[in-house]
Amino acid sequence: MSLSFVIAGIASAAAALSYAEFAGMIPVAGSAYTYGYAVLGELVAWIIGWDLLLEYALVVAVVSIGWSGYLQALLGQLGMTLPSFAMGAREQGQAMSLISPRCWGALRSRAS
Numbered sequence: 084m085s086l087s088f089v090i091a092g093i094a095s096a097a098a099a100l101s102y103a104e105f106a107g108m109i110p111v112a113g114s115a116y117t118y119g120y121a122v123l124g125e126l127v128a129w130i131i132g133w134d135l136l137l138e139y140a141l142v143v144a145v146v147s148i149g150w151s152g153y154l155q156a157l158l159g160q161l162g163m164t165l166p167s168f169a170m171g172a173r174e175q176g177q178a179m180s181l182i183s184p185r186c187w188g189a190l191r192s193r194a195s
Contacts, residue, residue, distance in 0.1 A: 105118050106118075109121050114135075115131050115135065116128050116131050116132045116135065119131040155170060
């Protein structure tokens, strides 16, 4: 087990040194987008930028789900509970909806 940590540490150090090398070659501050723009061109940098944006959006959603679970557990230990509409996703049978049920019915009937 500890050997795997050593191997992971060496791999992380190599990745950090590689990124430092790339960052030193481009005199402006930036990230993968800046490096992609300088080395691979505008189209590839555009794709990398949108990929990063989508990645961050998904990560934020996953982290918020985790934190909401922690908050619900903490409130449960303190003897408090959230209303049922604010406790989970629609697939779990509970959801927070800003549109009233009547509006959902009207929207569904227009869509079909």
